[in-house]
Amino acid sequence: MSVKLRIFSAMQQIAEEQKVTLPPLRDDLALQDTGFDSLAFAILVARLEDDLGFDPFTIAEDAAFPSTVGEFIRAYENVPA
């Protein structure tokens, strides 16, 4: 499964648990329009760290947090696994 699909799958799982209705996930969707709050993103980042073995936001100390789904995915794709 690609990194992108893993991220989408984790997001759908969390949306189900948190009873959030996710809009269709597209690269240009703003993260604030996903319906996820900061807690949901914290859960997402923790689970992706367990799944992929890294957390790009902690590794790069000065990394700005992404503002779109596409930027979020690229933060994971750009870290050498």
Place this chain on the structure above:
Amino acid sequence: MSQPDVLALREYLGPELKGRTISDARHVISLTDILGYSCLIGRYRELSGRSVLLATSGQLQSALAMIELDGVARRMLLCPPDLDPDHIEGLLADAEIDAIVTDRPLHRCDDGAHLVVGAGLPERPGAGWKTERATEWLMLTSGTSGPPKIVGHTLDGLAGAIIADGAARYQNATWATFYDIRRYGGLQIFLRAVIGGGSMVLSEPKEATVDHVARLRAGGVTHISGTPSHWRKLLMSSAVADFSPRYVRLSGEIADQAVLDGLARAFPQASIGHAYASTEAGVGFAVNDGREGFPADLVGQNRDGVEMKVVDGSLRIRSHRTARSYVGTGAPQLTDAEGFVDTGDLVELRDERYYFVGRRTGIINIGGLKVHPEEVETVINRHESVRMSRARSRRSPITGAIVVADIVLADGTDAGRHETIRTEILSRCNDALAAYKVPAVIRFVERLDLTAGGKLTRADA
């Protein structure tokens, strides 16, 4: 100088009660004629009035030395087995130790400044000690960071809850505990055995559960005490099926309804009680109604002279069972100006009952919101496939921290059901807890480690 008003342990040990013993995995020692023998070797007659460190390898030698030296020594500092050697020098100075009773070679302390006396089995004729004074009992706190604090008790205070219960009730009891008797929780059980006229089976470090239970059964143990974590571990073992104590006691951690119910199922014929006690606050109370928490009317002044109040959510206790003071230079105050010990244990009142929610020092901070790991564990532990759980903090680049949970499932849980169980637990947590308290990640683990004091290991404990 004789002080007839002072009671020491030897006053509870006489030839009248037959068949009393104390045992570990290697030795069974008769308590009935114990006063006729000495376990001390060398210049032991010089121990009168001394401040003595009891540093023996096993619990049995310490037990025998406590019996011999209570009422004789000025002080006894009980040295638990897990003490960091780097802390010993400071403790010796703070407790003004001038004599050491040990069965081990001394490396750091054998500088000629201390009287050193050997400890063994009671094989030599008794010293004929008389009770001369109220010996101070010094114990160490079990915090995991920094040097332990020395807490000073008297036998009178240590035994307060035992006397209040009516010690004679326990004449035919054989006591056991998963604790080490050189810690407060274990010492309580040792004193119950000695003062109550019963017998005792000691625990052994690293002994397999099945071997331990075999000794408990062979020793005829009727009354037994441990932390909820100890009991959860025992309930995981098949050895529990052959064991049928009359009295099961929990202390040292929050006894949640899941563990109380588990014990009631495993030991249908036993009465099950959970006690609240700490090294500093002494024994506060025991609850025997099979329910978690404690009745609200225990707060206030109760009939045993224990007074409790709740301030800023934390339980405060004042009684003659609390420790006298911390010992040593620069030691902090143990009680507030009115004599109350702040236990640091936080409680919540619901429907005329107080429930423990966690330790003040163990709070997880999720973006400014507070979570007690214990409240999360209580919900998880209600799932029938869960044996033990630990909620803990994990750093998060987004909220600072999140809650994650490590869970031990019951033996024989089908690995194919893990995902279903994970979903069920998350769903129950979502129903019972605010969203930020629900574990972000659940990990199934083979085991969870306990501290030397039998409590769940917590990074921030």
